[in-house]
Amino acid sequence: MTDTLTEITRADVCVAAVxxxxxxxxxxxGSPMGTIPTIGARVARATFEPDLVLSNGESLFFEGTHRLGAKPDEFAAVGWIPYRQVLDVLASGRRHVMMGPVQIDKHGNANISAIGDWAKPKRQVLGSRGGPGNTINHTTSYWIPKHSSRVLTAKVDMVSCVGYDRAAEVGAAGRFHEVRRVVTNLAVLDFVSVDGAPAVMRLASVHPGVTVDEVVANTGFELVVPADVPETRLPTEEELRLIREVVDPRGMRLREVPA
Structure with missing residues (x-):
């Protein structure tokens, strides 16, 4: 271990978890949406997942690893995927999207559309857009930069993204459905089926410096909490180098999760 590893920030831990x-x-x-998800996906491909296909967030696939905000002439584009082709890939199950919900419940039903009554919401957000198709057709994970009971809530105001209970109702149409993980600024959560029922959210690990009680207190529903909850792993030295020197030298991740 070097001195560098003693200076690891919560944001660095979140990137490694993503x-x-x-x-x-x-x-x-791989379709990461947001700052920390994008950094995490690029780090994954640069280290242990070299076959992962990443785009610039629009229509170009690229090779290598480059910084956030790079212009097209700063990276090597190796492919083009028009929107109509995205839909073909989506339906085949060969995609993993990471989104940021404004609400999510214990089964992984997520809201990215509106807060309050959908007919007259208190606050309009992004809109469901591709959420229903994404979540029923391929793997989905979520990134939540501020873990609170307002986000991890007992009931979402609108189901934009399909959770395990609703996916179970559609049979074979949901064969590619998987809500893999939820990464927050406090913890990593996954899903587990209890007694054959639709899967519910489980506390998989807590980030360094966070307690299980802190996570439970900031969650608006009952989590499955194992008897022994591990600590989220630290990024390796190579991952730290990629995070700090290659992908995010300007420290954009610290705006989502302050040190």
């Missing part, structure tokens, strides 16, 4: 969401995916399209 990267681990893509572990084992192989040659599929």
């Amino acid at each position: 990267a681990d969401c893509f572990r084992g995916d192989g040659e599929i399209i």
